[in-house]
Amino acid sequence: MPIIEVRELTKYYRVHRKREGLGASFRGLFRREYTEVQAVKGINLTVEAGEFVAFLGPNGAGKTTTLKLLSGVINPTGGTATVMGYVPWERRNEYRRRFALVMGQKNQLWWDLPAQESYRLHQQIYGIPDDRFRHTLDELTDLLDVTKLLGQPVRELSLGERMKMELIAALLHSPEVLFLDEPTIGLDVIAQHTIQQFLRHYQQERGTTILLTSHYMKDVAALCQRVVIVAGGLVQYDGSLAGIVDQFSGKKIVTLQFAVGVRPDDLARHGTVLETQWPRVKLGITRADVPRVLAETLRDYAIEDVSVEDPPLEEVIADLFHQVS
Amino acid sequence: MGAELMSVNNLSSLSSQPVAEHRGESESPSRLAEFRRYLRVFLTFARNSLIRDMTFRADFIFHCISSVAWTAMNVGFYVLVFRFTSMIGQDTGWGRDEFFLFLATVWFINSLVQAFFMPNANEFSELIRTGGLDFALLKPIDTQFLISFRRIEWSAMSNFVVGLLIAGVSLHSMATRPESPVFPSLMSWILYPFFVGCGVAIMYSIMICLAATSVWLGRNQSLYDFWFYITNFSRYPMEIYDTPLGRPLLGLFTLVIPVLVVVNVPARILAKPLNPRADWEWLLAAWAVIATVLCVAFSRWLFRLSLKSYRSASS
Numbered sequence: 239m240p241i242i243e244v245r246e247l248t249k250y251y252r253v254h255r256k257r258e259g260l261g262a263s264f265r266g267l268f269r270r271e272y273t274e275v276q277a278v279k280g281i282n283l284t285v286e287a288g289e290f291v292a293f294l295g296p297n298g299a300g301k302t303t304t305l306k307l308l309s310g311v312i313n314p315t316g317g318t319a320t321v322m323g324y325v326p327w328e329r330r331n332e333y334r335r336r337f338a339l340v341m342g343q344k345n346q347l348w349w350d351l352p353a354q355e356s357y358r359l360h361q362q363i364y365g366i367p368d369d370r371f372r373h374t375l376d377e378l379t380d381l382l383d384v385t386k387l388l389g390q391p392v393r394e395l396s397l398g399e400r401m402k403m404e405l406i407a408a409l410l411h412s413p414e415v416l417f418l419d420e421p422t423i424g425l426d427v428i429a430q431h432t433i434q435q436f437l438r439h440y441q442q443e444r445g446t447t448i449l450l451t452s453h454y455m456k457d458v459a460a461l462c463q464r465v466v467i468v469a470g471g472l473v474q475y476d477g478s479l480a481g482i483v484d485q486f487s488g489k490k491i492v493t494l495q496f497a498v499g500v501r502p503d504d505l506a507r508h509g510t511v512l513e514t515q516w517p518r519v520k521l522g523i524t525r526a527d528v529p530r531v532l533a534e535t536l537r538d539y540a541i542e543d544v545s546v547e548d549p550p551l552e553e554v555i556a557d558l559f560h561q562v563s
Numbered sequence: 564m565g566a567e568l569m570s571v572n573n574l575s576s577l578s579s580q581p582v583a584e585h586r587g588e589s590e591s592p593s594r595l596a597e598f599r600r601y602l603r604v605f606l607t608f609a610r611n612s613l614i615r616d617m618t619f620r621a622d623f624i625f626h627c628i629s630s631v632a633w634t635a636m637n638v639g640f641y642v643l644v645f646r647f648t649s650m651i652g653q654d655t656g657w658g659r660d661e662f663f664l665f666l667a668t669v670w671f672i673n674s675l676v677q678a679f680f681m682p683n684a685n686e687f688s689e690l691i692r693t694g695g696l697d698f699a700l701l702k703p704i705d706t707q708f709l710i711s712f713r714r715i716e717w718s719a720m721s722n723f724v725v726g727l728l729i730a731g732v733s734l735h736s737m738a739t740r741p742e743s744p745v746f747p748s749l750m751s752w753i754l755y756p757f758f759v760g761c762g763v764a765i766m767y768s769i770m771i772c773l774a775a776t777s778v779w780l781g782r783n784q785s786l787y788d789f790w791f792y793i794t795n796f797s798r799y800p801m802e803i804y805d806t807p808l809g810r811p812l813l814g815l816f817t818l819v820i821p822v823l824v825v826v827n828v829p830a831r832i833l834a835k836p837l838n839p840r841a842d843w844e845w846l847l848a849a850w851a852v853i854a855t856v857l858c859v860a861f862s863r864w865l866f867r868l869s870l871k872s873y874r875s876a877s878s
Contacts, residue, residue: 251874306697306875309697309700309701310700310701311696311697311700311701311873311875312873312874312875313871329700329706331703331704332703333703334701334702334703335703338701339697339701341697344694344695344697344698346695346698348611348615350615350618350619351611351614351615351618355610355611355614356611358607359604359607359608359611362600362603362604362607363600363604363702363703363704363709364702364703365592365596365600391618
């Protein structure tokens with residue numbers, strides 16, 4: 239049985255449309271104009287226990303809204319969802335004991351206190367027995383190498399250190415389902431890498447089901463076998479990372495390195511010339527044409543080196559986002 | 564950092580913990596266990612707030628001094644008033660000693676509300692506006708409880724101590740005065756804290772209702788102001804509204820927004836301005852109990868309704 243099931247989930251917001259200027263603002267006091275924002279337009283999703291799924295999508299695609307719906311923070315406009323058999327927005331304590339949400343842009347730890355005080359509070363709220371609490375906390379702080387920072391007020395920590403502390407806070411009660419909303423946002427490469435490593439190992443050891451949203455393709459490539467692309471409030475793609483390129487890009491990138499002095503000027507007839515740095519030329523070529531183009535160019539010109547690659551994933555996805563929006 | 568990455572390999576030590584076991588124990592916790600959990604959370608809040616207050620020591624001391632100074636000015640003002648009159652109104656029984664006992668009650672209730680609920684209600688509006696409420700909604704504990712007790716402003720309790728002082732002086736003066744000395748009965752001593760508690764509960768409910776409206780209003784910075792306007796009516800003996808113009812106010816603030824019973828009921832019980840007590844005083848006390856229950860129930864209903872409309876903020 240799937241651990242997360244989402245059917246036709248929608249969330250619409252009514253927002254007050256503000257017009258520019260003082261006069262318009264004054265009129266707005268008496269007559270308000272509203273527009274409907276369709277943040278989530280009908281998402282369908284099934285996740286099995288132990289999966290690590292990435293949500294990709296441009297800003298405003300509905301990723302965070304979906305995570306908030308699944309955490310029961312907001313109520314949906316329509317559709318159904320169950321997580322571990324619970325309807326999230328009923329906000330039952332039994333459900334809330336078994337999952338966690340981490341938001342990279344918000345912090346839940348007490349700003350002026352050392353993180354360990356917030357952890358103790360979590361222990362009381364979740365009713366975690368002393369020995370288990372200490373055991374879990376020791377492991378997590380050890381893994382993330384933050385044991386020494388436990389006694390330092392949170393406001394004095396760096397962004398990366400704080401994010402680690404937030405992660406620990408979310409994991410103290412050993413959730414079975416974990417929602418991560420951009421956990422590496424704003425972090426430097428090293429901190430990003432540490433958190434990726436940690437998440438991967440944690441997930442492998444515990445079998446926790448994780449839904450992750452991120453803007454960093456590296457996070458996704460390092461962690462998730464399955465990618466769900468959300469754009470315009472709908473699921474546009476659901477499958478493996480490699481499959482994205484197959485499905486959405488009909489092109490290959492062919493790089494030709496010509497012999498010294500060879501400078502053909504009719505390359506555009508094979509495809510798009512992406513880059514010219516003699517003796518190297520990059521061509522974007524329709525997949526089906528690649529063998530023919532290679533055969534012809536190799537026959538016609540003196541060529542020293544050839545490579546054929548998929549277009550970079552980020553570009554494919556950027557193109558895809560662009561098309562949808 | 565290298566050590567950090569390597570330490571990730573220790574993860575194999577992450578023993579697959581008995582998740583199922585701990586679920587079993589939390590499935591249907593007994594009422595007593597739940598009560599103890601809530602009590603522990605409350606104590607942790609109190610403790611964390613104290614740690615925080617002590618971190619900002621100067622702020623804490625300054626806050627104590629300024630609020631005690633404000634009290635002293637009030638006391639001075641009323642001492643001055645009683646140099647021109649011996650009683651508030653005619654035959655109301657609110658002489659100087661009785662009135663200062665009333666004032667002490669105002670101070671008890673206000674300091675309790677300020678210490679326990681004011682910072683939380685104010686933060687609640689802020690949590691709604693910024694979307695910080697998200698985290699409170701994730702916790703497996705009653706959201707209203709979590710929001711209401713998160714922070715305790717210990718410095719506000721300095722006014723409680725001042726209230727004790729005022730009450731002590733006026734009780735002593737009442738007991739030792741040559742003309743009709745008053746000794747509160749045992750019953751009064753029992754009922755007084757009970758009705759002070761009712762008063763605090765009513766004030767808390769009004770505050771939560773005001774704070775919950777920020778869900779619909781988007782922002783509610785006038786919360787403090789509105790609170791001040793309303794509660795100002797509670798700070799004087801209700802007899803002063805007993806005029807043709809004041810009676811509608813008396814009705815409104817007794818029956819609809821019952822701020823008048825908040826201080827009046829406990830203060831009358833201890834100060835006993837009317838001797839013997841009048842029948843309507845007992846009716847008023849009974850109403851205070853009913854009003855407390857209604858207010859708390861209403862605030863809870865409104866709070867839950869507001870959570871349904873909560874939209875969170877962009878992250």
